Amino acid sequence: MNGSVIKLDLNELTLRGGESYEHTFPLEMAPIVVGGESYHVLVPNGVTVSVDRVAGGFLVGISLVACLYGACERCLREAALEVEAKQQEFVPTRRDGWDESDLSPFIDDMVVDVGALAREATMLSLPNRIVCSPECRGLCQTCGHDLNMGPCDCPGEPLDERWSALEDVRFEE
Numbered sequence: 001m002n003g004s005v006i007k008l009d010l011n012e013l014t015l016r017g018g019e020s021y022e023h024t025f026p027l028e029m030a031p032i033v034v035g036g037e038s039y040h041v042l043v044p045n046g047v048t049v050s051v052d053r054v055a056g057g058f059l060v061g062i063s064l065v066a067c068l069y070g071a072c073e074r075c076l077r078e079a080a081l082e083v084e085a086k087q088q089e090f091v092p093t094r095r096d097g098w099d100e101s102d103l104s105p106f107i108d109d110m111v112v113d114v115g116a117l118a119r120e121a122t123m124l125s126l127p128n129r130i131v132c133s134p135e136c137r138g139l140c141q142t143c144g145h146d147l148n149m150g151p152c153d154c155p156g157e158p159l160d161e162r163w164s165a166l167e168d169v170r171f172e173e
């Protein structure tokens with residue numbers, strides 16, 4: 001599935017100073033890959049774009065709520081996550097005097113790539129780890145048992161190599 005292509009031409013809005021525009025577009029977003037896992041993304045309420053005509057250019061804002069579905073990083077069961085994403089970009093009407101790196105890569109010649117901007121904002125809003133719940137106990141490192149279902153039969157804490165070397169010394173004595 002590819003994401004929606006939504007292009008918004010700021011010049012076509014014919015906004016005068018102090019005027020603004022707001023519109024909500026339905027949005028489909030291609031899956032997002034985090035830590036090698038692919039997450040399916042739904043944006044049930046679409047993406048809301050606002051444009052304000054300000055001195056020297058436009059302020060373009062987007063906001064959306066994205067629902068991600070995929071494997072929990074710890075236990076691999078299905079995790080569902082809701083993120084709120086917002087981003088705002090200033091688009092100068094005259095590009096001279098602006099460094100290319102100060103300008104949004106998602107706005108080319110006054111045309112806003114709404115789908116790409118929404119995707120970027122969503123990526124930036126993701127937590128570092130996607131888990132089924134903050135209390136998820138994950139899988140046993142030794143046998144792979146899902147520790148959310150109860151403890152496994154593995155003995156004690158998983159041993160760190162440095163400590164097992166010390167244990168060997170103790171047994172010899």
Ligand SMILES: [Zn+2]
Pocket residue numbers: 072073074075076077131132133136137138
């Ligand atoms: Zn989990």
Ligand SMILES: [Zn+2]
Pocket residue numbers: 140141142143144145152153154
């Ligand atoms: Zn185990």
